[in-house]
Amino acid sequence: MGSSSGQKPRRLEDLVDKLASGSLSHSRLEKELGNANEAALVRRLYLERLTGASLSSVASTILDFQELYGRNIENPIGAVQVPVGIAGPLRINGDYARGDFYIPLATTEGALVASVNRGAKAITLSGGARAKVIKDGMTRAPLLWTPSVYEAHRLAMWVEDRIEDLRSVVAGVTRHGRLQHIYPYIIGNLVWLRLSFSTGDAMGMNMVTISSDRICRYIEENYDGDAKCIALSGNMCTDKKPAAINKILGRGKYVVAEAIIKGEVVKNVLKTTPQNINLVNVTKNLLGSAAAGSHSFNAHFANIIAAIFIATGQDAAQVVESSMGYTWTEVRGEDLYISVTLPSLEVGTVGGGTRLPTQRELLALLGVAGGGDPPGSNALKLAEIIASAVLAGELNLLSAIAAGQLARAHELLGRGGLKIS
Amino acid sequence: MGSSSGQKPRRLEDLVDKLASGSLSHSRLEKELGNANEAALVRRLYLERLTGASLSSVASTILDFQELYGRNIENPIGAVQVPVGIAGPLRINGDYARGDFYIPLATTEGALVASVNRGAKAITLSGGARAKVIKDGMTRAPLLWTPSVYEAHRLAMWVEDRIEDLRSVVAGVTRHGRLQHIYPYIIGNLVWLRLSFSTGDAMGMNMVTISSDRICRYIEENYDGDAKCIALSGNMCTDKKPAAINKILGRGKYVVAEAIIKGEVVKNVLKTTPQNINLVNVTKNLLGSAAAGSHSFNAHFANIIAAIFIATGQDAAQVVESSMGYTWTEVRGEDLYISVTLPSLEVGTVGGGTRLPTQRELLALLGVAGGGDPPGSNALKLAEIIASAVLAGELNLLSAIAAGQLARAHELLGRGGLKIS
Amino acid sequence: MGSSSGQKPRRLEDLVDKLASGSLSHSRLEKELGNANEAALVRRLYLERLTGASLSSVASTILDFQELYGRNIENPIGAVQVPVGIAGPLRINGDYARGDFYIPLATTEGALVASVNRGAKAITLSGGARAKVIKDGMTRAPLLWTPSVYEAHRLAMWVEDRIEDLRSVVAGVTRHGRLQHIYPYIIGNLVWLRLSFSTGDAMGMNMVTISSDRICRYIEENYDGDAKCIALSGNMCTDKKPAAINKILGRGKYVVAEAIIKGEVVKNVLKTTPQNINLVNVTKNLLGSAAAGSHSFNAHFANIIAAIFIATGQDAAQVVESSMGYTWTEVRGEDLYISVTLPSLEVGTVGGGTRLPTQRELLALLGVAGGGDPPGSNALKLAEIIASAVLAGELNLLSAIAAGQLARAHELLGRGGLKIS
Amino acid sequence: MGSSSGQKPRRLEDLVDKLASGSLSHSRLEKELGNANEAALVRRLYLERLTGASLSSVASTILDFQELYGRNIENPIGAVQVPVGIAGPLRINGDYARGDFYIPLATTEGALVASVNRGAKAITLSGGARAKVIKDGMTRAPLLWTPSVYEAHRLAMWVEDRIEDLRSVVAGVTRHGRLQHIYPYIIGNLVWLRLSFSTGDAMGMNMVTISSDRICRYIEENYDGDAKCIALSGNMCTDKKPAAINKILGRGKYVVAEAIIKGEVVKNVLKTTPQNINLVNVTKNLLGSAAAGSHSFNAHFANIIAAIFIATGQDAAQVVESSMGYTWTEVRGEDLYISVTLPSLEVGTVGGGTRLPTQRELLALLGVAGGGDPPGSNALKLAEIIASAVLAGELNLLSAIAAGQLARAHELLGRGGLKIS
DSSP states (O other), X not given: OOOSOSOXXXXXXXXXXXXXXXXXXXXXXXXXXXXXXXXXXXHHHHHHHHHOOOOHHHHOOOOOHHHHBTTTBSSEEEEEEEEEEEEEEEEEEESSOEEEEEEEEEOOSTTHHHHHHHHHHHHHHXXXXXXXXXXXXXXXXXXXXXXXXXXXXXXXXXXXXXXXXXXXXXXXXXXXXXXXXXXXXXXXXXXXXXXXXXXXXXXXXXXXXXXXXXXXXXXXXXXXXXXXXXXXXXSSSOOSSOBHHHHHHXXXXXXXXXXEEOHHHHHHTSOSOHHHHHHHIIIIIIIIHHHHTBSOBSXXXXXXXXXXXXXXXXXXXXXXXXXXXXEEEEEETTXXXXXXXXXXXXXXXXXXXXXXXXXHHHHHHTTOOSOOSSTTHHHHHHHHHHHHHHHHHHHHHHHHHHHHXXXXXXXXXXXXXXXXX | OOOSOSOOOHHHHHHHHHHHHTSSOGGGHHHHHSOHHHHHHHHHHHHHHHHOOOOHHHHOOOOOHHHHBTTTBSSEEEEEEEEEEEEEEEEEEESSOEEXXXXXXXXXXXXXXXXXXHHHHHHHHTTOEEEEEEEEEEEEOOEEEOSSHHHHHHHHXXXXXXXXXXXXXXHTTOSSOEEEEEEEEEETTEEEEEEEEEOTTBOOHHHHHHHHHHHHHHHHHHOSSOOEEEESOOSSSOOSSOBHHHHHHOOEEEEEEEEEEOHHHHHHTSOSOHHHHHHHIIIIIIIXXXXXXXXXXXXXXXXXHHHHHHHHTOOGGGHHHHTOOEEEEEEEXXXXXXXXXXXXXXXXXXXXXXXSHHHXXXXXXXXXXXXXXXXXXXXXHHHHHHHHHHHHHHHHHHHHHHHHHHGGGTTTTSTTOOOOO | OOSSOSOOOHHHHHHHHHHHHTSSOGXXXXXXXXXXXXXXXXXXXXXXXXXOOOOHHHHOOOXXXXXXXXXXBSSEEEEEEEEEEEEEEEEEEESSOEEEEEEEEEXXXXXXXXXXXXXXXXXXXXXXXXXXXXXXXXXXXOEEEOSSHHHXXXXXXXXXXXXXXXXXXXXXXXXXXXXXXXXXXXXXXXXXXXXXXXXXXXXXXXXXXXXXXXXXXXXXXXXXXXXXXXXXXXXXXXXXXXXXXXXXXXOEEEEEEEEEEOHHHHHHTSOSOHHXXXXXXXXXXXXXXXXXTBSOBSSOHHHHHXXXXXXXXXXXXXXXXXXXXXXXXXEETXXXXXXXXXXXXXXXXXXXXXGSHHHHHHHHHTTOOSOOSSTTHHHHHHHHHHHHHHHHHHHHHHHHHHHHHHGGGTTTXXXXXXXXX | OOOSOSOOOHHHHHHHHHHHHTSSOGGGHHHHHSOHHHHHHHHHHHHHHHHOOOOHHHXXXXXXXXXXXXXXXXSEEEEEEEEEEEEEEEEEEESSOEEEEEEEEEOOSTTHHHHHHHHXXXXXXXXXXXXXXXXXXXXXXXXXXXXXXXXXXXXXHHHHHTHHXXXXXXXXXXXXXXXXXXXXXXXXXXXXXXXXXXXXXXXXXXXXXXXXXXXXXXXXXXXXXXXXXXXXXXSSSOOSSOBHHHHHHOOEEEEEEEEEEOHHHHHHTSOSOHHHHHHHIIIIIIIIHHHHTBSOBSSOHHHHHHHHHHHHTOOGGGHHHHTOOEEEEEEETTEEEEEEEEEEEOOOSBSGGGGSHHHHHHHHHTTOOSOOSSTTHHHHHHHHHHHHHHHHHHHHHHHHHHHHHHGGGTTTXXXXXXXXX
């Protein structure tokens, strides 16, 4: 019947009327009804009446808004359903991820799962991917105003001298986060303090933001000079924007995955040659990205990152910087060396969307649901898995390009190669 | 009971055994069973047995994989459910979007919907947002090899001279796409052809990729010199990577939304002043992003873009470049002028994930489900709506920062302002 | 005796006293004396007295400030002398530069001339460099304010519609410059108009700036909407700053030089192999620059550009963007293909410092002093020569790195190449 | 008479003949003659005969090539003379530079000296500029190859553990340089080691490069794993290319200069208002550079840097990164706060071109010729002076734009400001 609800009790209809007349606002509906699921129903009824659109599919959800309201969502009306496919098995030899994994990918783009799947096959047939987290720290960079460069410099030194005090401030706020180090940055009279924290199994933006706020307050209260926090985030963090600083200093997990693909696998599974894959990587991923003025030197990290992020309850907006990185290839004898480097992969296995039912199941599928033992190990394992899946996706796309396009151009740069004519 | 299926008929168990033994691959399961929904069930059973994880929530989906298989997903196992909240009403005075809209946001990050909601309130109370699409064209940039710069230059000129022929080639492939123009780029002996297409109501990557392939073939077959396509995408497109070229030349919709927020609304709803919002925008969004080496000069475009993209079936990996852009503010007398500029917003209302049930309902909620009349108008309308929602989110976050942080620093730069002491 | 002048007539001493007492300012000295060379002398006397420093070497100049004052310099005190060495012969097969050239390099950095010289030898022994100018246009981007995106867009369209009128405006200002095209760029309510001009044999910033001013005035006077020019240069030009827009759209001359270096020359002259040079180019120039967040993918274009710019009277501050660009190498059978691409090389043979005596002689050495026949051909020839010299310098440095460092690592990625151990 | 020499003894003519016939190469001429000044003469004679160009002005030099040959130049033919003007007095209150300075600017671009001069006047009338060096360290980043990310990571840790050993290695090479710290950067199996050194009064590239070479050798000899240096400079240094890493981490001197310009000075000297200067800075320098995809957020740092670099014997190619930086303005009551931040200003007062006669005199004019007491203090003083001169140039250009353009647009954003119409 195209409507999102069967029976509509009088009480709910009254509320719809009130929403329509403006005498009740959406943000007060939960309080009015005392039940977030009913509130979602009323909103749907209102929207259906207003727009003529049916919301019956959106209504068909297992989500319990009593639990999610105010933690994960406001003004809920239901859920969107994103199909999930699996790629694998993908063999990973990491410091934390060890074994064969099936990678859950939530996507609506046909061929993406198949792409990662074929890459995983080639990697696994070649003995698997290695993966390693090089750095681990979540950052926030509040921005402080001072009257002059002298004050700016004095403030920066003052803060660096008091790092132990600031660690104590942070310890009073969170059990899981620890202030690692501070990178001060000065432009004229302004100071950014790029604060880096370990955050255990959480991605950690919330604890990091709260900790940063406390640090700012501590500074304003204790610094004997003139300094005011004018933005808790001053964009040198850098959250949800592409930025060189994240590439250079790292954010979240700085992780590398690599594999040596056997020559016969390149030939039989990927239908091309190490030379051609290498040529595509250098011309497209390095030179092409250089020409485009891009921060990101890869083919499609973002496809795999986005699909896993949605599947596992990560913050989808962080695909922006989590997908920055480099693909690097070398022809090694008959084989192909390939690596992917992701300097700012921001992931967690607790908090945010990770506690939602479908997302949590898909984390469990990877063996990383909830907090790890020791703490932090689940998030590190997830980072290794994601990097390995990105490796699979990247290997496959480069191969497809090399096979499809280069097939017609065989012998292009070969022994009797072409000359300027 | 923690398992994704109640009864497990013998036949399905047999298939699970075959998957486990390796005698059957996941990618052949649909063909084997003749039913994609059953294949998803078998996969779940297999994965549950293998990992011990339950997939019952993932199994609880309205999705019909018979319909989606091969178009939107491979190796399906079910769906992930992402909560959807609404922000609004948001009044928009666009060329296509006109009226009051409720914005569906699929997110697991608490406070995001509330943030956009408050921004929408401030905008609507001030008379609404204006929105305008400045440019519209989807791009793909194949990469061709020639032996020398002479050949590279000759090829570029040859291609530009034959644009009408190439338009005919494209016309033979797609009804909806039209080749607009070609921007050739030369590095040494290599040539990128950045091809730009109008794509109607589709985001258009598929038709653009197919058309580009035909163009490459046409060139290889007809060009009288030496030219080989070595990558159908040479990264100057630029798809799913942040890139200056997209900012400078545009990709998808180049769209602006703006509003003048009345002084009293800034005060009563946003709890701050135009001056303070402006100060945060200049120091954080402009100078902070500059210092970070970022391509993106805003606070959190990506949050809103990601949430709407997931809700409405857009390609979530394109959040990367779709969220690039500028926030600009001016103090105008008592009021605040604010605009957001998104040079490469890639959206569509047909194709991809837009046909899935929940996603299509949420497009319908915005009045943009399916093809528009005239063709292309729905995608343009959606672009205006998204830009306006981004405006709301940006206005609110800047205000929150200004109020929270600057409250303590009132009179900071005021009349009797501070001096270098 | 360490003083810059032998006899100091009373009149000059009086002026020194006046400068010292503040009753005369430096900027009025020329008018007071009626002779710029005497003014330079008085300034030197004053500065020598004030600081105790001798300026006798600075005084030893052939420059006639009567001629230069107000055109090339203000408040002159003499000249700095920069040693000039020559590299060559360098064989060039360009569209304009044809033959063997000796490249004048003004530098104080030991080994630079030798570096270009060895590169030139390798190129010349291999048959010479090819060079080609792909694009030619100098730009200026005034910034206009309008009240809204609607006005911004209307203004942009209005301007594009009136390009013929604007060409007439420009024709009234300059004989040598012609308005080629306009690229409007909109952020919110602001409009940049990136105006591109052909400028004949001049680098052209002056004529372009004056023309842009007239265009802005024309717009302000004739546009029926609300638009104000708030900056004659809005930094999208982009002059004297590194910028992706110059790489992508070009500025000044977009020029490529290339050569195929014979295998035996690589071995005997450059003491390395094509493979090793290629490896250094890919890892250092492409991947290293990518990691550094650089716009420039080369080893040391700037060294050669700066030395030729100073020698030939170019604007030394434009080394910044003129030195942006790409080095690209390919192993072709036994030989090495190498190219350099400089998208924004800003040069001229008339105007600015090109008329000074030493600079003009060094332009004459290259056969490009003054205006070309046809007009513009001298500047194009100079661009080809500079690109070819850059090619020589780049080839040599890459070879030196490859030989010095890679010598110890021979067989690094060779046949029996290394594996992950 | 148009020839560079009066009498041409037979012996010299013979050598010219030999050069012409190819039986003698230019690079052996000094050895053949035993006198570098005569060699320069022979080269000129040869070139004059070959090209018909006169080199008499180039010949008119005080430079003694006997002294410069092999240290500053090869294949010398004479000198180029660049006019020098002075701007000032500029009052500076730095940590090292204290007092009133006359800034020597070597340039051929009319109006540049006048521009800095007017800016200096406004600053000095307002009490002078403050200047401060925030960081000081010259960098080189060799690139090492290892077989895998495991080896790459192990190497990076090994190197960091042995920093004291590496400091000893450096101490054996140079008295003036000290290894400060090491920043390792990993992409896949590759490792860049960004080595930072203090370099006293020298700019330091030579000692830093030699030290880096020794460090690479030490690693290759002592590291127990598999690591090869494939490029002594891996472009993450970053030398003579614009790069975000230099902005973010600093290179050479990270220096700030600032001033508060009194309202009356803005009005009477600069002919505009603090508000208009601020508007130009925000729209042009911040938003315009953002739109251009630039690393540099200023108006014309490069003009001043290039002119002082040439005047004082700095490495002119380093204008590229030395001129990167930010201009920041604030309206403070009636006054204007303005600062310039230069994160990678590379300067020295010993070595390179600083020992040449004219260059050394101009260093002496600033009181910074040769080594400082204590060592390093002259280079720091020079950095403060340059930053202050850049401040003057920037202040003046912004004012000129604000006055010229904004004069016509007064009241633009004023009280009764414009609305979207």
